[in-house]
Amino acid sequence: MPRPTNPLLHGTLDALILKTLTWGPRHGYAIARWLEETTRDEIQIEEGSLYPALYRLEERGLIAAEWGTSELGRKAKIYRLTTRGRAQLREDTAEWERFTAAVSRVLLPAR
Amino acid sequence: MPRPTNPLLHGTLDALILKTLTWGPRHGYAIARWLEETTRDEIQIEEGSLYPALYRLEERGLIAAEWGTSELGRKAKIYRLTTRGRAQLREDTAEWERFTAAVSRVLLPAR
DNA sequence: CTGGATACCTTGACAGACTAGGCTTTCGGG
DNA sequence: CCCGAAAGCCTAGTCTGTCAAGGTATCCAG
Numbered sequence: 214m215p216r217p218t219n220p221l222l223h224g225t226l227d228a229l230i231l232k233t234l235t236w237g238p239r240h241g242y243a244i245a246r247w248l249e250e251t252t253r254d255e256i257q258i259e260e261g262s263l264y265p266a267l268y269r270l271e272e273r274g275l276i277a278a279e280w281g282t283s284e285l286g287r288k289a290k291i292y293r294l295t296t297r298g299r300a301q302l303r304e305d306t307a308e309w310e311r312f313t314a315a316v317s318r319v320l321l322p323a324r
Numbered sequence: 325m326p327r328p329t330n331p332l333l334h335g336t337l338d339a340l341i342l343k344t345l346t347w348g349p350r351h352g353y354a355i356a357r358w359l360e361e362t363t364r365d366e367i368q369i370e371e372g373s374l375y376p377a378l379y380r381l382e383e384r385g386l387i388a389a390e391w392g393t394s395e396l397g398r399k400a401k402i403y404r405l406t407t408r409g410r411a412q413l414r415e416d417t418a419e420w421e422r423f424t425a426a427v428s429r430v431l432l433p434a435r
Numbered sequence: 436c437t438g439g440a441t442a443c444c445t446t447g448a449c450a451g452a453c454t455a456g457g458c459t460t461t462c463g464g465g
Numbered sequence: 466c467c468c469g470a471a472a473g474c475c476t477a478g479t480c481t482g483t484c485a486a487g488g489t490a491t492c493c494a495g
Binding site: 221223225253306311313316318 | 331335
């Protein structure tokens, strides 16, 4: 039973990527693996979503890329969080908390 | 300063509408007003999102419509939750809880 | 040598919220 | 009496962002 494509991810992926990079620079493929592991496969990161997201973030100056080498010795594009990215993450996180709190007030009242 | 269009809403609007109708039948306009009030304006329901969403839900048999009269005596389309809608809401809510829990594990670790 | 994992990239489709209009009716104020 | 705002509903088109499905190249195991 494959998980249906998840519209809930809309808008949160960027923040998830930024947060991942707070633990240190990583290449794209590793970011996806780490996210899936951390969310216990609850959130699947498709490569067709991942790479466009990385470009978006780089273009906005929130992350910076540099070609390097993966742990396994492969060529890989290593991303790191910029100062602006760190600030954006704070904003995104706050926004996300406000939003989920609002939805919870509707969906899960009296808990 | 208008709030930028919120991609986070993607996918949650349907559940919010269904949940609203668990408190009794309402017309579209009232659903939007109730949601904005309950979320303290945190979530703005645009009519361009609302009405298409209502059609979607009606087409899926999750809500049912009937022309009637609003509290102010105006002509209004009154929606009520169907049995299938109630079941869908349970699923959507569970899905939403799983998803937000996963995101929280990433975004808000060690809390 | 074949298949799978690692790693990156891209095109096109699609879903869904939003913009920006439009319509009618009612009501209150000037 | 007129005008504007609020109550209600509707929709065509745009935009954003995820996804499916392809592609490339390298390396290693069997």
